[in-house]
Amino acid sequence: MRVSVxxxxxxxxxxxxxxxxxxxVEQSVEMPLAAIDEPSVxxxxxxxxxxxxxxxxxxxxVRIGLALATIGEDAGQLANMLFGNTSLQEDVTLADIDLPxxxxxxxxxxxxxxxxxxxxxxxxxxxxxxxxxKPQGLPPDRLGKLAERLAMGGLDVIKDDHGLAEQxxxxxxxxxxxxxxxxxxxxxxxxxxxxxxxxxxxNLDQLREQATLARDTGLTCIMIAPMIAGLPAxxxxxxxxxxxxxxxxxxxxxxxxxxxLLIGKLFPMLGADAVIFPSYGxxxxxxxxxxxxxxxxxxxxxxxxxxxGGMTLARTDEILDFYGPDTILLIGGNxxxxxxxxxxxxxxxxxxxxxxxxx
Amino acid sequence: MRVSVxxxxxxxxxxxxxxxxxxxVEQSVEMPLAAIDEPSVxxxxxxxxxxxxxxxxxxxxVRIGLALATIGEDAGQLANMLFGNTSLQEDVTLADIDLPxxxxxxxxxxxxxxxxxxxxxxxxxxxxxxxxxKPQGLPPDRLGKLAERLAMGGLDVIKDDHGLAEQxxxxxxxxxxxxxxxxxxxxxxxxxxxxxxxxxxxNLDQLREQATLARDTGLTCIMIAPMIAGLPAxxxxxxxxxxxxxxxxxxxxxxxxxxxLLIGKLFPMLGADAVIFPSYGxxxxxxxxxxxxxxxxxxxxxxxxxxxGGMTLARTDEILDFYGPDTILLIGGNxxxxxxxxxxxxxxxxxxxxxxxxx
Numbered sequence: 001m002r003v004s005v006x007x008x009x010x011x012x013x014x015x016x017x018x019x020x021x022x023x024x025v026e027q028s029v030e031m032p033l034a035a036i037d038e039p040s041v042x043x044x045x046x047x048x049x050x051x052x053x054x055x056x057x058x059x060x061x062v063r064i065g066l067a068l069a070t071i072g073e074d075a076g077q078l079a080n081m082l083f084g085n086t087s088l089q090e091d092v093t094l095a096d097i098d099l100p101x102x103x104x105x106x107x108x109x110x111x112x113x114x115x116x117x118x119x120x121x122x123x124x125x126x127x128x129x130x131x132x133x134k135p136q137g138l139p140p141d142r143l144g145k146l147a148e149r150l151a152m153g154g155l156d157v158i159k160d161d162h163g164l165a166e167q168x169x170x171x172x173x174x175x176x177x178x179x180x181x182x183x184x185x186x187x188x189x190x191x192x193x194x195x196x197x198x199x200x201x202x203n204l205d206q207l208r209e210q211a212t213l214a215r216d217t218g219l220t221c222i223m224i225a226p227m228i229a230g231l232p233a234x235x236x237x238x239x240x241x242x243x244x245x246x247x248x249x250x251x252x253x254x255x256x257x258x259x260x261l262l263i264g265k266l267f268p269m270l271g272a273d274a275v276i277f278p279s280y281g282x283x284x285x286x287x288x289x290x291x292x293x294x295x296x297x298x299x300x301x302x303x304x305x306x307x308x309g310g311m312t313l314a315r316t317d318e319i320l321d322f323y324g325p326d327t328i329l330l331i332g333g334n335x336x337x338x339x340x341x342x343x344x345x346x347x348x349x350x351x352x353x354x355x356x357x358x359x
Numbered sequence: 360m361r362v363s364v365x366x367x368x369x370x371x372x373x374x375x376x377x378x379x380x381x382x383x384v385e386q387s388v389e390m391p392l393a394a395i396d397e398p399s400v401x402x403x404x405x406x407x408x409x410x411x412x413x414x415x416x417x418x419x420x421v422r423i424g425l426a427l428a429t430i431g432e433d434a435g436q437l438a439n440m441l442f443g444n445t446s447l448q449e450d451v452t453l454a455d456i457d458l459p460x461x462x463x464x465x466x467x468x469x470x471x472x473x474x475x476x477x478x479x480x481x482x483x484x485x486x487x488x489x490x491x492x493k494p495q496g497l498p499p500d501r502l503g504k505l506a507e508r509l510a511m512g513g514l515d516v517i518k519d520d521h522g523l524a525e526q527x528x529x530x531x532x533x534x535x536x537x538x539x540x541x542x543x544x545x546x547x548x549x550x551x552x553x554x555x556x557x558x559x560x561x562n563l564d565q566l567r568e569q570a571t572l573a574r575d576t577g578l579t580c581i582m583i584a585p586m587i588a589g590l591p592a593x594x595x596x597x598x599x600x601x602x603x604x605x606x607x608x609x610x611x612x613x614x615x616x617x618x619x620l621l622i623g624k625l626f627p628m629l630g631a632d633a634v635i636f637p638s639y640g641x642x643x644x645x646x647x648x649x650x651x652x653x654x655x656x657x658x659x660x661x662x663x664x665x666x667x668g669g670m671t672l673a674r675t676d677e678i679l680d681f682y683g684p685d686t687i688l689l690i691g692g693n694x695x696x697x698x699x700x701x702x703x704x705x706x707x708x709x710x711x712x713x714x715x716x717x718x
Binding site for chain 2: 253
């Protein structure tokens with residue numbers, strides 16, 4: 001059994017066949033084939049070049065079949081076999097993977113989280129609204145008050161800024177207590193169950209401790225950055241906390257891996273229910289085409305896309321038309337610019353999403 | 360207290376000041392400054408542009424002071440604050456960090472490992488020799504025999520190929536048992552204590568279990584790939600297994616972070632005692648200058664550089680002259696090409712390193 005992996009390689013046409021074979025070897029046995037004296041390794045383990053296509057502009061799409069047996073059951077080893085050493089070669093990008101059902105089944109967890117999130121919010125169809133608690137440096141009680149004010153506008157989801165961690169100025173336990181209290185005050189006014197998504201950080205012990213505290217506090221959502229925590233940590237959390245909805249943050253995701261693959265396929269396959277990513281037209285350089293593929297890929301895994309990274313209220317209609325209703329639209333810093341008027345601005349955001357008619 | 364971080368940014372000269380300020384905000388509060396109403400956040404937390412230097416060719420070196428308070432004590436959060444979101448911007452590379460002593464002291468563990476490795480090998484001065492067990496797909500007993508044959512040539516260090524994990528065809532526990540037995544057979548002939556460095560994989564629980572098994576088997580060295588396991592996992596292992604010598608493998612390290620920084624500074628600071636990297640002149644594209652800086656950086660942290668990635672016996676003199684004796688020279692696949700003559704080839708390698716006179 002093999003998995004087909006596509007790399008984009010910058011190369012001369014005369015050298016691409018050798019480069020492709022080099023990647024097939026690098027991502028499997030990583031040694032000269034002439035030094036291998038075990039026939040089954042040559043037939044079953046060594047990567048096989050399946051296709052080479054000229055994409056123009058000196059770039060080729062190289063499809064390589066890698067043996068599933070080399071991957072085992074660990075998410076880290078999956079990343080290792082897909083791109084471990086080749087990530088160090090600047091002329092190669094990991095473009096796509098044709099994930100076989102056996103691999104997906106092996107890693108994927110039950111997929112009821114997005115539907116449950118909608119039920120909790122009594123919002124079966126429309127796009128969901130989200131904002132973020134910032135800036136880091138604020139003490140927990142201030143973050144709690146900010147959460148309350150954002151929630152007064154009826155937002156569905158309020159997440160921690162991914163910069164919030166276990167800093168001295170806002171320890172996780174204090175933060176979660178104050179933010180939860182702030183949201184409880186807001187819900188008494190709005191009647192709307194705004195969901196809090198705290199950012200979990202540290203090693204697996206610390207992630208578990210924080211996830212447990214979140215669950216014990218009555219929360220149903222958590223966020224981690226898989227490329228910082230490590231893919232094995234995402235896999236472990238997704239398995240052990242199967243009742244919690246997991247948001248994945250893209251921080252440190254700037255490998256030469258196509259974002260529609262890394263964020264759109266791998267994060268959801270390994271357990272993410274909602275994937276945050278920098279949308280086209282914001283502070284980051286992802287193209288419309290990449291964002292569209294990313295969102296579609298995520299949905300195909302039962303996850304919900306969360307476009308972010310410089311979104312504004314003025315762009316709500318455009319963004320909703322582009323991504324459709326199965327989306328969480330995240331406006332962070334731009335909502336906070338309203339300062340004293342944050343509740344009103346959040347409410348305007350809520351109304352704009354509720355009133356949107358898709359083209 | 361701030362840490363000075365240098366980014367290389369491709370930009371028009373007219374836009375570089377705004378880009379620099381943008382990175383300073385992205386890597387600290389990640390929101391419009393106009394939305395921040397807490398004065399202490401503006402003065403103490405927001406990143407500060409300290410310097411912008413034109414490097415020519417449309418690239419600028421931007422030095423930004425980031426608040427130490429945002430980093431806390433977690434290696435993952437360190438990576439997050441240094442490059443989390445900005446890693447997603449293709450025109451920015453994380454080039455260097457002027458690590459303050461307080462930060463180094465906070466993360467660094469005791470540094471006796473390289474000296475102990477030399478004592479164990481009764482090799483106080485010369486460069487050390489290493490090879491790798493490949494290909495994956497071989498059963499554990501075959502790997503054990505290969506280890507024996509390599510060790511018969513008197514090599515100092517034999518590491519697992521980083522592709523060896525918890526695969527069905529060679530589970531970790533079986534592998535470690537067979538390889539250890541193979542090396543024990545060899546030492547009865549050579550009298551030389553070849554050290555085995557098994558590759559640890561999986562999540563923190565699994566890494567701990569494997570490290571414990573290695574220790575219980577009498578091994579003193581382990582290897583992990585920090586960018587796959589996650590930096591918090593490296594930090595945890597380095598703290599909990601302070602008696603084990605840790606080799607770091609660069610797999611999945613192809614972020615836009617300068618290798619002399621990521622592999623030369625950050626891996627050692629977070630606990631690596633020996634850092635494996637693809638040397639210039641092999642299958643990867645690192646420059647001589649980058650390799651030199653990487654090796655010097657690693658040594659300044661008390662770690663030993665391990666150039667690898669396509670090294671050959673014929674290049675031994677050149678490589679030793681370039682890196683000097685405080686080095687572990689790793690020849691993997693090229694030694695294995697000798698097939699039936701592996702012990703003799705390993706011995707030739709051993710002799711070449713022992714006999715080398717530095718220019």
